[in-house]
Amino acid sequence: MMYPAVRISDIGLYLLCPRLVYFDSLGKLPRFGSAKQVLMRSLALSLLQKDDLEGQLKEALQRLRVELPLVYDLKDDELQAALKEADGEIVSMARGLICWMDQLIPFEAEVELYSEKLGLSGRLDRLAPGDTPSIIRTGRPPENGIWKRDRLMLAGYSLLLGEKENIKVDWGQVEYPSLGMVRRVPVRSTDKARVLRIRDRVRLIKGGQLPDRPEGSPCQSCHAQTMCDMKHSLASKFF
Numbered sequence: 001m002m003y004p005a006v007r008i009s010d011i012g013l014y015l016l017c018p019r020l021v022y023f024d025s026l027g028k029l030p031r032f033g034s035a036k037q038v039l040m041r042s043l044a045l046s047l048l049q050k051d052d053l054e055g056q057l058k059e060a061l062q063r064l065r066v067e068l069p070l071v072y073d074l075k076d077d078e079l080q081a082a083l084k085e086a087d088g089e090i091v092s093m094a095r096g097l098i099c100w101m102d103q104l105i106p107f108e109a110e111v112e113l114y115s116e117k118l119g120l121s122g123r124l125d126r127l128a129p130g131d132t133p134s135i136i137r138t139g140r141p142p143e144n145g146i147w148k149r150d151r152l153m154l155a156g157y158s159l160l161l162g163e164k165e166n167i168k169v170d171w172g173q174v175e176y177p178s179l180g181m182v183r184r185v186p187v188r189s190t191d192k193a194r195v196l197r198i199r200d201r202v203r204l205i206k207g208g209q210l211p212d213r214p215e216g217s218p219c220q221s222c223h224a225q226t227m228c229d230m231k232h233s234l235a236s237k238f239f
């Protein structure tokens with residue numbers, strides 16, 4: 001049986017909470033990230049040369065102020081707050097990122113990847129020098145390395161890139177533009193294998209299987225909480 005490809009973003013969603021994959025497959029989760037995420041990704045990808053990072057970022061910020069509302073469905077107050085915050089961070093961003101530019105440019109932005117063989121697809125934020133998959137984050141990194149969810153998403157992109165280019169992708173990186181920082185990490189085979197196992201579970205969920213409510217899921221900040229509570233009480237009525 002031929003399954004539709006599982007997106008790497010679904011793998012990320014599964015790692016936040018498997019039930020989110022279920023609600024997303026019903027089209028009940030918001031489509032876009034926060035204004036800050038959208039803005040930071042666009043700013044990070046606006047740097048095209050190694051000179052005058054501050055000037056490049058300031059110019060990009062002015063342009064994005066006009067362009068983002070035309071492209072994305074963002075709340076105006078959220079966007080204004082994100083623009084203001086980013087404006088205050090530009091100097092430190094430029095100072096931090098200057099050390100990492102060899103790992104960031106030249107690059108291909110928002111690369112669409114697909115593999116029928118792997119049953120996976122995804123849009124990679126940046127294909128960085130040395131065929132390095134690179135994802136852009138607005139949050140804070142852990143004390144060391146990167147978060148497990150990012151590690152597994154990088155493993156998924158590495159599988160896709162490796163298959164497309166017929167190469168072995170051994171390194172990936174996570175960019176934290178507002179902190180002016182890049183974390184580069186090895187991609188483990190065990191993580192690649194885990195991505196394939198999660199792919200199979202995602203297929204089942206998309207096929208209509210509501211997963212159990214996992215322990216320690218981030219319910220307090222979850223957009224699906226009301227729906228999820230309803231499903232929970234319905235399920236407990238029947239079992």
Ligand code: SF4
Binds near residue numbers: 018020220228229
């Ligand atoms: S409310 Fe909790 S269990 Fe339900 S989808 Fe959200 S994070 Fe998962």
